[in-house]
Amino acid sequence: MTTKTLTEQTGARTDEAASLIGDARERIDALDDRIIGLIQERMAVSAVIQEARISSGGRRVNLNREMDVLAHYRDALGRPGTALAMTMLELCRGRI
Numbered sequence: 001m002t003t004k005t006l007t008e009q010t011g012a013r014t015d016e017a018a019s020l021i022g023d024a025r026e027r028i029d030a031l032d033d034r035i036i037g038l039i040q041e042r043m044a045v046s047a048v049i050q051e052a053r054i055s056s057g058g059r060r061v062n063l064n065r066e067m068d069v070l071a072h073y074r075d076a077l078g079r080p081g082t083a084l085a086m087t088m089l090e091l092c093r094g095r096i
């Protein structure tokens with residue numbers, strides 16, 4: 001097995017930049033772990049709401065609420081925020 005140098009792994013052209021990128025990527029990996037954990041927590045909370053609504057005779061999906069969630073993400077992150085929220089809603093309530 002050949003081990004790549006940090007410079008090869010990062011695409012940087014100097015050791016200084018490679019070191020900075022290596023450190024920053026560790027932070028990104030840690031942030032991604034937290035984001036994934038938060039999404040999983042959100043999925044569990046969303047499931048509780050959906051089950052309560054279905055048990056009460058209602059529907060799984062509530063489109064008015066989903067519009068508010070989409071607007072929240074769009075206002076914070078712009079147009080890509082809408083796409084992100086749509087993916088997250090699909091994770092939380094499945095495809096409709």
Ligand SMILES: C=C(O[C@@H]1C=C(C(=O)O)C=C[C@H]1O)C(=O)O
Binds near residue numbers: 065
């Ligand atoms: C969680 C709910 O149920 C569903 C899931 C939603 C979500 O994950 O944000 C939003 C609306 C509903 O389609 C809710 O009504 O709040």
